[in-house]
Amino acid sequence: MRIIVCIKQVFDPLTPVNALTIDSDRKKILGSAYTPPVINGYDEQALEAALRIKENWPGGECEIVALSLGERFKLDVMKKALAVGADELVLVDDAAFDTADSVFIARALAAAIHRLGGADLVLCGRQASDWDNAQAPLLLGEMLGWPCLTLARRVEVRNGRVEVERVLSDGSQVMESNLPAVVTVTSELGELRFPPARARLQVARRRPKEMTLKELNVEIGSPAAEVIDVSLLKVERECQYIGGANGAEAGRRLAETLIDAGLISPNGG
Amino acid sequence: MAGILIFAETDAGAILPNFWEQVAAARTLAPQLGSVSVAALGWQIKTDEALRSGAEAVYVLEDERLTEPWPDAHLSALESLCHELHPAMIVMPRTTLGMEVAARLAFRLGGALAQDAMTLQLADDALTITRPVAGGAASATVRLNRAPWIVVPRSGAFTPAEPGAEASAKVVSVQPSISDAALKTRCVSRARQEGETISLERARVIISGGRGLDGPEPFQLLHRIADAIGGAVGASRPPCDSGWVPTSYQIGLTGKMVSPEVYIAVGISGATQHTTGCSSARTIVAINTDKDAPIFRMATYGVVGDWKEVLPAFHAALADRG
Numbered sequence: 172m173r174i175i176v177c178i179k180q181v182f183d184p185l186t187p188v189n190a191l192t193i194d195s196d197r198k199k200i201l202g203s204a205y206t207p208p209v210i211n212g213y214d215e216q217a218l219e220a221a222l223r224i225k226e227n228w229p230g231g232e233c234e235i236v237a238l239s240l241g242e243r244f245k246l247d248v249m250k251k252a253l254a255v256g257a258d259e260l261v262l263v264d265d266a267a268f269d270t271a272d273s274v275f276i277a278r279a280l281a282a283a284i285h286r287l288g289g290a291d292l293v294l295c296g297r298q299a300s301d302w303d304n305a306q307a308p309l310l311l312g313e314m315l316g317w318p319c320l321t322l323a324r325r326v327e328v329r330n331g332r333v334e335v336e337r338v339l340s341d342g343s344q345v346m347e348s349n350l351p352a353v354v355t356v357t358s359e360l361g362e363l364r365f366p367p368a369r370a371r372l373q374v375a376r377r378r379p380k381e382m383t384l385k386e387l388n389v390e391i392g393s394p395a396a397e398v399i400d401v402s403l404l405k406v407e408r409e410c411q412y413i414g415g416a417n418g419a420e421a422g423r424r425l426a427e428t429l430i431d432a433g434l435i436s437p438n439g440g
Numbered sequence: 441m442a443g444i445l446i447f448a449e450t451d452a453g454a455i456l457p458n459f460w461e462q463v464a465a466a467r468t469l470a471p472q473l474g475s476v477s478v479a480a481l482g483w484q485i486k487t488d489e490a491l492r493s494g495a496e497a498v499y500v501l502e503d504e505r506l507t508e509p510w511p512d513a514h515l516s517a518l519e520s521l522c523h524e525l526h527p528a529m530i531v532m533p534r535t536t537l538g539m540e541v542a543a544r545l546a547f548r549l550g551g552a553l554a555q556d557a558m559t560l561q562l563a564d565d566a567l568t569i570t571r572p573v574a575g576g577a578a579s580a581t582v583r584l585n586r587a588p589w590i591v592v593p594r595s596g597a598f599t600p601a602e603p604g605a606e607a608s609a610k611v612v613s614v615q616p617s618i619s620d621a622a623l624k625t626r627c628v629s630r631a632r633q634e635g636e637t638i639s640l641e642r643a644r645v646i647i648s649g650g651r652g653l654d655g656p657e658p659f660q661l662l663h664r665i666a667d668a669i670g671g672a673v674g675a676s677r678p679p680c681d682s683g684w685v686p687t688s689y690q691i692g693l694t695g696k697m698v699s700p701e702v703y704i705a706v707g708i709s710g711a712t713q714h715t716t717g718c719s720s721a722r723t724i725v726a727i728n729t730d731k732d733a734p735i736f737r738m739a740t741y742g743v744v745g746d747w748k749e750v751l752p753a754f755h756a757a758l759a760d761r762g
Contacts, residue, residue, distance in 0.1 A: 185711060187734060188577045200578050271573075271580070274547070300713070302573050302580075303693065306543045306553065313547050318624035321511070321540055334628065338687050339509065339536055340696065345628040346510075358681045358694065393585060395552035400581035404572065408724070410742045418749025425725070425743050425750070426757035434702045434723055435645055435669045437762035 172233040172328065174221045175290040177280055177308070178214040178252060180241045183207070184300035188405055198398045199269065200301065208245055210252070213296025215363035217356040220326045221294050222256050222364065228328075234258050236287060240268040240279055246379070253374040254366035260377075261287065265384040271302045272394035277310035282387040284315070290351060292333060297322055297355045308355045318348035324359035441587055443474045445527035447518060448490055448498075449509075449538055450482030455489055457641070458533035460600035463493050465560060465593040466531050467601065472562050473528050478609070479521055481514055481616070483507040491607035498609045499525075501616040508627045509537035515544050516622035521614065522549055522588070529567070529589045534697070542590045552584035556594040567591075575693050576716025595641070595697035596720050633688045640691065645671030645702045648691060648718070649679055652707020652728060652747065656684035661751055662706065668758045674698065676705075676714040692717035706747050710735030727751070 182191075182202025190203040202208060210218075218237065225233040236259045237252035244262055252260050263283060268276065284290055293315075298305035312319030323335035324343070334347040338357050413428055415421035429435045444466045448455045466476045475496040480487060483504050490498045499521060505513045514537060522530065522545070532542040539555060546553035554560075557569040558579070567584045571594065640646060647662050647669075659673065666673045674696070675689040691698055692714040703721035708714060710726070710733055718724070719738060726739035727750050736742045743750050 184575055184713065188712065191574070191577060193578070198580075200574050271582075273543075297694070300575055303575065304555070305539065306555075309540060309543045310547050313544055319511075319544075320625055322536065339630075341688055342630065342632040343687075344508065344630045346625050347628055348625040358677060359687055361681070395546070395584065395586045396554065397583050397585055398580050399568070399583050401573070401578055403578050404576065408738050408740055410726070410736050410739045412742050412744065414743075418743075418745035419753035421743045421745050422727075422750035422753030423757040425727075425741065426754045427761070428741060429702070429725065430758075430761055435671075435758075437668060437758040 172228055173236070173290045174224065174233065174292045174294060175236045175238050175284055175287065176214070176218045176221045176252070176257065177293065177295045178218065178237050178239045178249070179211045179299045180208045180239060180244055180249060181211045181299055181301045183209050184212065188403055191403055193401050193403060198401050200401055208248055210248060211296050211299045213298060213356060213358060215296070216358060216360045217294040217296050218252060218255065218257065219363040220323065220356050220360055224326065224328050225256070236261060236290070238280070238283055238287070239263070240276060240283070242266045242269050249379065250374045250377070251366060253377055254370045255364055260379040261382060262379045263382045263384060263387065267384055267391050270394070271304065271398045272396070273304045273306035273310055274395055275389070275391060277307045277314055279384065279387050279389045280307065280311050281314045282389050283382060286382065286387065292328060292350060293353045294326070295353065295355050297357045308353055312353040315353065317351050317353050319353045320346050320348060321355045322357045323354050324357055326354055326356065441526045441528040443525070443527050444470060444476045444529045444531060445522070445525060446476065446478045446495070446531045447533065447538065447541070448478050448480040449533045449535055450480060450485050453482060453484045453486050455480060455486070456533060456535065457600070458535060458538070458595070459490070459493070460602070461593055461595065461598045462531045462533060463601040464598035465557070465591065466529075468560055469529060469562055477525065477527070479518065481506045481517055487611060488607065489603055491609045491611065492603040492605070493601065493609065494604055495609045497612050499612045499614050501614050503616045503618060505618055506616065508630060510625070510627050511537060511540045511544070512623045512625050513618050515541045516618045517616035518545060519548050520617035528587055529591060532590060532592045534592050534595050539592055542592050546590040549588055550586060551588040551590055552586045553590045554582055554584055555592045557591050558594050558597040560591065572716055575712040576719065577712040596699045633686045640672050640674050640696050640698050643672035643698070643700050645669050645704070646674050646691070646698055646700045646718070647671055647704040647706065648674035648676065648708060649706050650676040650708030650714070651678035652709070653679065653684070658747070659685055661755065665751070665755050665758065668755065668762065676708045676711070705735050705739070706751065708735055709733045710738065
């Protein structure tokens with residue numbers, strides 16, 4: 172069993188908006204220089220899904236490869252994948268990957284997966300927190316000609332098939348397909364486990380495997396959908412603080428303020 | 441390529457309410473792109489409403505395999521229809537199914553996708569849209585260089601169109617083309633969340649809980665308050681991820697987009713991931729222990745305090761005035 176988990180380095184999504192800047196020449200959002208980048212949260216959860224499959228794999232013959240396309244990688248950030256239990260980390264570093272063009276990214280991922288000798292299962296986060304495109308995994312499935320199962324909060328592999336419990340807005344759906352397949356993971360699956368201290372020390376000496384865009388032999392074409400401008404959105408309102416001698420008094424005053432302003436009705440209407 | 445095609449998603453035969461936002465979005469470009477048609481996919485579809493949407497034609501694609509939100513089946517049927525109709529623009533619903541089919545359809549048709557479109561502008565043979573990115577922290581202007589354009593309007597960005605008095609559209613029944621080869625996945629079972637009394641999307645008042653509630657029990661108090669003021673209960677992502685409340689409660693980028701009159705955020709810090717789903721509320725009320733929480737920057741009324749003290753008194757005051 173071979174699982175490739177696609178992970179992306181992104182600026183920390185918890186960076187306050189006023190600490191973000193826009194590179195207007197390159198049409199990009201830049202994270203704060205003071206906040207280190209992170210592995211995209213949903214990708215971490217995809218990694219967690221892979222680790223759970225490996226833990227329950229009979230005989231333990233299950234290999235996890237973490238694959239990332241990006242630029243200016245922070246090795247200590249990306250090596251977290253090794254620290255939690257991925258067998259290998261593959262980085263493809265090129266400025267071309269700093270793009271919102273999901274079609275290009277999916278092509279490069281497909282090429283990298285082929286070059287790595289293929290996989291039985293490719294796990295991805297449902298979307299990346301920078302562009303929120305949620306496209307690359309779906310396109311990857313199209314390009315590989317593999318089934319694609321999305322928004323999994325549970326992923327199980329048995330008898331050459333993968334079964335997922337998929338989150339819907341009004342409940343859930345169990346779906347399955349044969350392998351190989353692409354599966355996207357949603358946050359309901361749960362957080363990535365914390366790497367043991369010993370493992371964090373051990374990975375300090377390990378090197379990721381490196382590949383180049385040239386080796387992937389993927390052309391950079393003009394994107395079907397092209398970002399031509401980016402601006403920060405700042406919602407600012409003047410907040411009227413409602414206080415009191417204690418929380419209870421503030422709570423009562425808040426209710427009265429909202430009722431008097433006609434915003435809520437205590438009679439349910 | 442000409443005209444606009446709206447994909448009307450159905451559930452138990454009924455067209456989803458998102459449809460009327462799709463109609464509104466389509467109408468903004470109808471003068472330039474020509475006629476608007478509707479493709480309703482499902483099983484035993486009630487078409488009456490779609491017939492009153494002002495569309496020229498309603499294509500009805502019925503197949504038992506279109507009962508569930510099964511991406512492969514819907515994609516296959518819709519792709520075949522697009523090969524016959526050659527629409528210049530296809531308007532998809534902002535639903536789990538709609539967004540997924542949109543991305544794959546754009547790829548298969550060699551077109552371009554615009555998700556979460558807030559505005560649509562057509563000039564020089566290119567469609568330009570604006571959309572929120574980075575969890576709602578920024579807005580991107582995206583030009584779609586290749587047609588057909590597959591567009592997913594952002595919830596709340598287009599005021600829903602009203603059904604007309606006359607059922608003016610002609611009905612075209614089409615046998616959906618769903619090849620077995622296209623069905624690479626299988627649906628095993630479906631579970632529906634019961635008990636959502638007032639839908640979040642339509643609620644006038646929403647009271648939402650976040651990580652600060654620290655467990656499932658406090659949501660019962662939120663429900664009692666919601667019942668008292670005729671509102672609905674929502675949540676930010678952490679309570680859903682922790683299983684305190686069902687996923688259907690989630691408001692935000694990966695949950696529901698709501699625009700109530702009043703949004704009461706309890707123990708919610710205000711990560712953009714969440715606030716992008718509620719920022720269009722007319723009035724935001726924040727209750728949080730952290731006076732520096734970002735939620736206060738977008739709130740009209742705020743209480744810096746512990747919900748354990750604030751909320752029971754808030755609830756009691758409602759009873760006193762009721």
